[in-house]
Amino acid sequence: MEKFFQLLVAGIAVGGIYAIIALGFVVVYKVSGTFNFSQGGLVLLGAFVTYQYSGPWGMPFFVALALAVVTLAGVAMVAERVVIRPMIGKPPFAMLLITIGLLVIIEQLVRSIWTEPGLVLKTPWGNDRYDIAGVTIRHADLWTMGTVTVLFAAFFVFFSRTDAGLGIRATAFDQEAAAAQGIPVSRAFSVSWAIAGAVAVVAGVMLTSRGGSALSPGLGLISLRALPAMIIGGLDSPGGAIAGGVIVGVTEIMAQGYLDNDTTGNVATIAPYVVMIIVLLWRPSGLFGTRAVERV
Amino acid sequence: MSEPAALLEVGDLNIRFGGVQALRDLSFDVKPRELLALIGPNGAGKTTVFNCLNGIYRPQTGFIRLNGEDLIGLRPSKIAGLGLARTFQNLALFSQLDVVENMMLGRHHGMRTGLLSAAIWFGRARREELKNLRRCHELAEFLDLTRYAGRPVGELPYGVQKRIELGRALASEPKLILLDEPVAGMSPAETDQMARLILDIQEDLGIAVILVEHDMHLVMDLAERVVAMSFGEVLAAGTPEDVAARESVISSYLGSA
Amino acid sequence: MTVIDRTEFRESLPAASRLLPTRMSLVGLAIAAVLVVATPLVVEDDFWMTVLANAGAFAIAAIGLNILTGYAGQVSIGHAAFLTIGGYVVAYFGAERGWPLPVWLLLAALVGGAIGALVGPFALRFRGNYLVVVTLALLFLTVYVVENWESFTGGFDGASTNSAPLSIGPIDFRELSLFGKDFTREQGMFYLIWILVGATAVVARNLVRSRPGRAMQAIRDRDIAAEVAGVSNVHYKIAAFSISGAMAALGGAVYAVNLRFISPNSPIEELFISIRFVAIIIVGGLGTIHGAIVGALILGPLPELVQENIGVLDFTVPLLDKPFVGETAADGGVFTAAAFSEILFGVLLILFLMFQPTGIAGMSRKLRARLAARATRHDEARAVGEIADEGTEDPAGTTAHE
Numbered sequence: 001m002e003k004f005f006q007l008l009v010a011g012i013a014v015g016g017i018y019a020i021i022a023l024g025f026v027v028v029y030k031v032s033g034t035f036n037f038s039q040g041g042l043v044l045l046g047a048f049v050t051y052q053y054s055g056p057w058g059m060p061f062f063v064a065l066a067l068a069v070v071t072l073a074g075v076a077m078v079a080e081r082v083v084i085r086p087m088i089g090k091p092p093f094a095m096l097l098i099t100i101g102l103l104v105i106i107e108q109l110v111r112s113i114w115t116e117p118g119l120v121l122k123t124p125w126g127n128d129r130y131d132i133a134g135v136t137i138r139h140a141d142l143w144t145m146g147t148v149t150v151l152f153a154a155f156f157v158f159f160s161r162t163d164a165g166l167g168i169r170a171t172a173f174d175q176e177a178a179a180a181q182g183i184p185v186s187r188a189f190s191v192s193w194a195i196a197g198a199v200a201v202v203a204g205v206m207l208t209s210r211g212g213s214a215l216s217p218g219l220g221l222i223s224l225r226a227l228p229a230m231i232i233g234g235l236d237s238p239g240g241a242i243a244g245g246v247i248v249g250v251t252e253i254m255a256q257g258y259l260d261n262d263t264t265g266n267v268a269t270i271a272p273y274v275v276m277i278i279v280l281l282w283r284p285s286g287l288f289g290t291r292a293v294e295r296v
Numbered sequence: 297m298s299e300p301a302a303l304l305e306v307g308d309l310n311i312r313f314g315g316v317q318a319l320r321d322l323s324f325d326v327k328p329r330e331l332l333a334l335i336g337p338n339g340a341g342k343t344t345v346f347n348c349l350n351g352i353y354r355p356q357t358g359f360i361r362l363n364g365e366d367l368i369g370l371r372p373s374k375i376a377g378l379g380l381a382r383t384f385q386n387l388a389l390f391s392q393l394d395v396v397e398n399m400m401l402g403r404h405h406g407m408r409t410g411l412l413s414a415a416i417w418f419g420r421a422r423r424e425e426l427k428n429l430r431r432c433h434e435l436a437e438f439l440d441l442t443r444y445a446g447r448p449v450g451e452l453p454y455g456v457q458k459r460i461e462l463g464r465a466l467a468s469e470p471k472l473i474l475l476d477e478p479v480a481g482m483s484p485a486e487t488d489q490m491a492r493l494i495l496d497i498q499e500d501l502g503i504a505v506i507l508v509e510h511d512m513h514l515v516m517d518l519a520e521r522v523v524a525m526s527f528g529e530v531l532a533a534g535t536p537e538d539v540a541a542r543e544s545v546i547s548s549y550l551g552s553a
Numbered sequence: 554m555t556v557i558d559r560t561e562f563r564e565s566l567p568a569a570s571r572l573l574p575t576r577m578s579l580v581g582l583a584i585a586a587v588l589v590v591a592t593p594l595v596v597e598d599d600f601w602m603t604v605l606a607n608a609g610a611f612a613i614a615a616i617g618l619n620i621l622t623g624y625a626g627q628v629s630i631g632h633a634a635f636l637t638i639g640g641y642v643v644a645y646f647g648a649e650r651g652w653p654l655p656v657w658l659l660l661a662a663l664v665g666g667a668i669g670a671l672v673g674p675f676a677l678r679f680r681g682n683y684l685v686v687v688t689l690a691l692l693f694l695t696v697y698v699v700e701n702w703e704s705f706t707g708g709f710d711g712a713s714t715n716s717a718p719l720s721i722g723p724i725d726f727r728e729l730s731l732f733g734k735d736f737t738r739e740q741g742m743f744y745l746i747w748i749l750v751g752a753t754a755v756v757a758r759n760l761v762r763s764r765p766g767r768a769m770q771a772i773r774d775r776d777i778a779a780e781v782a783g784v785s786n787v788h789y790k791i792a793a794f795s796i797s798g799a800m801a802a803l804g805g806a807v808y809a810v811n812l813r814f815i816s817p818n819s820p821i822e823e824l825f826i827s828i829r830f831v832a833i834i835i836v837g838g839l840g841t842i843h844g845a846i847v848g849a850l851i852l853g854p855l856p857e858l859v860q861e862n863i864g865v866l867d868f869t870v871p872l873l874d875k876p877f878v879g880e881t882a883a884d885g886g887v888f889t890a891a892a893f894s895e896i897l898f899g900v901l902l903i904l905f906l907m908f909q910p911t912g913i914a915g916m917s918r919k920l921r922a923r924l925a926a927r928a929t930r931h932d933e934a935r936a937v938g939e940i941a942d943e944g945t946e947d948p949a950g951t952t953a954h955e
Contacts, residue, residue, distance in 0.1 A: 035681075035682040035685070083903055083907065086907060087906070087907065090910070092681060092682070093628045093681065093685075094906050094910060096628065096682065096685060097628070097831060097835065097902060097906055098902070098903050098906050098907070100630065100828055100831065100902070101828075101832075101898075101899040101900070101902040101903040101906070102899070102903070103899075104825065104828060104895055104896070104898060104899035104902075105896050105899040105900065105903075107895075108888075108892040108893075108895045108896045108899070109896070111892055112887060112888045112889065112892045115882050221824065224689070224824075227686050227689065228686070228690075231683060231686055235682065235683075264701065265697065265700050265701040266697065266700070267697075269693060269697060270690075270693050270694055270697045273689075273690035273693055273694065274690075274694075276686070276690065277675075277687065277690060280678070280679060280683065280687070281678070284678050284679060284683070350781050352777065352780075352781065371780065371785065371787075372777075372780040372781045373780050373781075373782075373783050373784055373785040373786070374785075376780075376781060376782060376783030377783055381782075382781055384778065388775050388777070388778030388781075389774075389775075389778075390770060390771045390774035390775060390778070390779070391774055391775075392770065392773075392774055392840075393767070393770055393771070393774065397767055397770075400764075400767055401767055401768070401771050401779070401782050401783075401784060402782055402783070404764060404767070404768055404771075404782065404783045404784050405783035405784075407764050409763055409764040409765070410765070411760065411765050411792060411796070414759055414760050414763040414764060414765050414766070415756045415759050415760055416759065417759035417763065421759070421763050421764070424764075425762075425763055425764075464782060468782070468783060
């Protein structure tokens with residue numbers, strides 16, 4: 001039973017990280033209809049940039065984190081401006097493939113810039129743990145859950161209470177109508193990518209911290225597990241991102257805890273995808289996604 | 297067994313989308329070689345009727361029979377194979393394919409070439425292709441499309457595309473053809489040409505036609521019988537003159553136009 | 554309606570040019586055949602022979618992916634899964650059991666086709682983005698199975714493909730001897746693979762120019778209208794995945810033989826291999842058979858070209874004071890050769906999507922059209938005159954629009 005609770009806490013924490021990644025994804029998808037594979041690359045880059053600022057350049061951790069958030073928001077906006085904006089109106093699969101190209105480029109750039117093996121991202125909470133009634137809980141997981149809660153709260157306030165948020169919602173609803181109302185559609189595009197870049201940093205730092213703080217270029221691939229998360233939640237639903245993230249996180253950690261052994265191998269790596277396929281067969285637009293209406 | 301009096305029988309059709317009753321107890325029939333017009337204001341459910349006939353929508357109750365065979369629940373591709381062809385209100389051509397390829401797709405269900413014989417090509421596949429190409433070429437001539445034959449249809453003028461779509465429907469050798477606003481957006485000259493084609497189709501080729509059209513002159517000129525619809529129900533049915541004289545039809549048009 | 558004789562039919566119906574080979578395509582075919590025969594005679598180096606043979610294996614798989622994506626309009630980023638499946642089929646049935654060449658080739662295609670057919674139904678339920686992630690799931694599931702089904706795949710230890718039989722009848726591609734000339738294994742594999750490329754291309758071309766291919770393209774352009782016209786989406790989406798999977802598995806099988814050994818660490822079952830195939834068909838030209846081959850020839854050998862031409866790329870970058878590209882990480886370059894070629898794949902993919910979405914095939918098509926237009930300007934002038942004549946007796950006046 002202790003094991004179960006321990007795994008549950010860890011699962012929710014990991015799920016929270018996937019939810020953040022998925023959030024960045026959903027925002028971009030909602031606004032521009034771009035299925036953004038490069039989100040995984042932004043997560044990877046975010047973690048390494050934070051390391052660069054806090055480690056070699058000696059900034060205090062939270063300063064480094066804040067600066068990394070600004071940096072990645074900038075990188076994402078530039079990427080949007082240069083390769084996504086000119087593709088508006090082109091077939092959606094072309095945009096999707098472009099973001100795959102971006103993912104490849106970002107991952108290889110990270111591998112080329114930070115070549116030294118065994119880099120460690122030091123966080124204030126490190127690898128400390130609490131022991132409550134036999135259940136071991138890592139500080140990293142508590143920090144993660146707290147951050148995820150704050151981030152999502154901030155996002156929903158931004159989304160529903162601010163002009164920029166309204167602009168994004170209007171653009172997501174109907175691009176042409178929004179433009180006709182004088183809402184700067186292109187700014188909504190920029191803002192959505194900036195959000196994607198910003199949340200990616202937090203996700204990257206949290207994922208690294210959970211994994212024992214060693215930085216890995218494989219982070220981009222791990223971040224792809226947020227894809228099943230947001231598909232389970234529904235591509236265009238920020239709330240669904242949380243649900244999907246937690247489902248995927250808990251599934252993955254439970255599979256790791258109970259199913260992985262010498263004969264079954266690494267079930268955790270495929271469990272999210274299996275759950276995704278099952279959910280999709282049941283609800284083809286995910287749990288909270290808008291059902292596509294076909295018009296003839 | 298004698299041939300059924302009606303080619304198409306539609307009875308008590310009901311379909312709801314969410315809270316909206318799109319069709320209510322709709323019944324009508326089409327006789328062989330008949331030209332029936334379906335009229336009504338926007339939103340009356342004319343295109344919904346077509347979508348039910350085609351199998352794109354599945355009505356909750358009612359029946360649709362073509363030559364006595366029930367169509368409800370069949371996939372659209374199967375229904376096409378039974379002899380029901382269609383053109384769309386907003387054109388639904390395969391834009392990257394050329395004129396003849398579009399028409400060849402109308403003949404798809406009548407052809408047999410499978411993956412294996414297509415892969416081998418020589419023999420059956422080739423024979424069948426050439427035979428059907430020839431038929432499409434004749435149709436292209438009939439529709440005055442020969443000079444566009446090899447061009448991707450996406451780049452051709454609107455009026456030409458409308459004729460190509462008609463060609464695709466005709467290529468399938470249908471018993472009944474559904475025309476959804478065939479002359480919408482056309483110039484008067486193009487409308488005349490299309491009207492003549494529709495008459496040729498019905499009279500020379502012996503294909504029954506259901507015509508959905510807002511152009512009342514065209515409907516009055518062409519149709520043998522008219523079914524007027526409003527809010528998913530049949531308002532009136534009869535000869536064009538009868539239906540046009542009905543008060544309810546006039547008010548329904550004026551009320552929403 | 555008029556009945557027309559064969560020659561007139563051919564001329565009056567431009568669509569027939571897609572059906573029957575033009576003089577231009579026959580010439581191209583002849584040149585390609587000569588190149589395939591001559592290359593091993595000119596390039597005797599084993600390394601480059603293998604690189605070019607691998608490009609052929611990629612071409613086979615890329616033709617398959619192009620049928621799926623370019624013709625049927627379904628995007629897959631899980632195609633490495635089919636290559637992997639083909640690879641393990643040859644390892645188990647070819648190398649370990651010693652089944653003959655035609656049998657393991659056919660088996661690889663059949664298994665790939667069957668698994669493709671299993672993915673097909675998903676394409677009916679999920680479209681676009683959802684389907685892309687399902688294909689990604691297929692890749693991860695395949696990798697999982699490879700790692701854990703040890704009795705078949707050898708698990709993490711992998712399996713050898715080296716001893717797979719390479720002879721068909723009297724011809725042994727391992728030690729080919731033709732017209733008194735002896736060929737190396739590498740040269741033999743080149744011939745074997747490029748013969749398969751030719752066969753795959755012919756089959757693919759036959760498929761796309763006739764009924765099944767037309768149906769797939771109709772689904773790509775407008776799936777509901779295709780269904781209404783009588784084209785079963787179920788049938789042809791499954792068919793597209795199946796054909797595509799079969800060809801990719803075939804390519805994977807011969808590629809695995811070239812690798813001599815296949816394991817979870819082989820460059821065959823990674824996401825980046827899948828992406829490379831997407832890049833190949835985009836750069837070569839979506840929806841063309843020869844485009845897939847051209848794309849594979851350009852992008853297939855790219856890593857080796859970078860590796861072997863490091864001398865051009867290792868110039869010192871001014872501010873960083875490091876060589877631009879180093880062969881390995883130990884050389885301290887800004888990029889390693891491997892990273893640099895991956896980046897090139899990404900950049901080429903993006904550039905082509907942005908500026909030349911029809912790929913190299915589209916470029917050459919435009920060029921040919923321009924040349925043809927110049928040649929027929931005279932004919933056209935005459936034709937315009939005819940149309941004008943017709944217009945006078947055409948009360949619909951359609952010519953006014955043109």
